[in-house]
Amino acid sequence: MIHSGICHGTLGELFQGPYIQNDKLHIGVISLPIKKYSSMHFELGINGDIGTDLPEKEKCQRAVDIYLARHQLNLPQGRWSHDSELIQGKGMASSTADMVATIRCLDSLFAISSSAETISSILREVERSDSVFLDHYALYLSDQQQVINGFGNEPVFHACYIDEGDIVDTEQAGKPLLAYYAREWPAYARNLDHMIQAFLQQDLPAIARCATTSALLSQGVIPKRHLDTLLDMQAHFRADGIVVAHTGSLLGYLFIRRPGCREMGELAAFFRSLGYQCRFAQTGF
Structure with a gap:
C-alpha cells in the first residue's frame, strides 16, 4: 500500500x-x-x-x-x-x-x-x-x-510570472531583512494596515495594489532587476497588481480577470523580449 x-x-x-x-x-x-x-x-x-x-x-x-x-x-x-x-x-x-x-x-x-x-x-x-x-x-x-x-480563503488571482534566476537562502536573508524593516517600519506599517482592511472588505483591487507596494518596498533589500519594467508596462497589460517572492527570484503580474489567449500571447512576447519564459498559474485556494 x-x-x-x-x-x-x-x-x-x-x-x-x-x-x-x-x-x-x-x-x-x-x-x-x-x-x-x-x-x-x-x-x-x-x-x-x-x-x-x-x-x-x-x-x-x-x-x-x-x-x-x-x-x-x-x-x-x-x-x-x-x-x-x-x-x-x-x-x-x-x-x-x-x-x-x-x-x-x-x-x-x-x-x-x-x-x-x-x-x-x-x-x-x-x-x-x-x-x-x-x-x-x-x-x-x-x-x-x-x-x-x-482572512478566509478568498481572493483568487490569475498570475503571469517569471523567475529571474537567482537563488536566495531564506535563513541567511533573515538578519538583513529585519535590519531593513526596522529602518522602513512606518511605510510597511501603513501598507499592512491597508492590506488588512482590503482583506476584511474583500477588496481585490486594493489587495493587488498593496501587493505592488510591498514589492516596491522590498527593492531596498532583495531587489528584482525587472520590477521597474513591469511597473512601466502594468497599465498596458491591464494588470491589477505586481507580486514578488520577497526572499526569492519570482515576480509577475496579478489579474483579477483571467487573461484571454490573445492577452496571454502578448504577455509571453513581452517577457520573452526580456529574455524569460513566463508561466501562467491560478493562485488562491
Whole structure:
C-alpha cells in the first residue's frame, strides 16, 4: 500500500514586512498560495531507508523524527519517494511544502489527523517557515510559526510570472531583512494596515495594489532587476497588481480577470523580449 501527502506552494507573498510583537520585530508574511504542489509518498512493506530514499531532504527527515517521537511511534518498513512542482530557492515555499507533505503522508500511514497547531509546532523545531499548511490566507509570523490574523480563503488571482534566476537562502536573508524593516517600519506599517482592511472588505483591487507596494518596498533589500519594467508596462497589460517572492527570484503580474489567449500571447512576447519564459498559474485556494 502507498500512502501520500500533498501540500501546495506559494507564488511569493502579497505582503512581507515587519510585525512587532512583545516589543520584538518579526517577519510577517501574507503568502500567495499557488496551485502547484509537493508530493511525498511512502510505500509500505518495501525495503527502503529514508536517508537513502530522500538524501537531499534533511528537513523532511528531521520532521519525520519529530513526528514519530511526539506520537511515540516506530516507522514500519517502507520506501519514501518525492516529487514537486515547486522550484527550490525561488520563493515558492518548497522546503515548507515538502515538510508539510511529509507530515500529511505520515498522517495517512498512521491514521492521524494533525491539526494546524501540531504542524506549525513541528515546523518550529526545524526552520522559519511559511503558512502553506493552512487552507486560508493569514498574516503569519514565519519565525514564530504563528497566525496573527486569518482572512478566509478568498481572493483568487490569475498570475503571469517569471523567475529571474537567482537563488536566495531564506535563513541567511533573515538578519538583513529585519535590519531593513526596522529602518522602513512606518511605510510597511501603513501598507499592512491597508492590506488588512482590503482583506476584511474583500477588496481585490486594493489587495493587488498593496501587493505592488510591498514589492516596491522590498527593492531596498532583495531587489528584482525587472520590477521597474513591469511597473512601466502594468497599465498596458491591464494588470491589477505586481507580486514578488520577497526572499526569492519570482515576480509577475496579478489579474483579477483571467487573461484571454490573445492577452496571454502578448504577455509571453513581452517577457520573452526580456529574455524569460513566463508561466501562467491560478493562485488562491
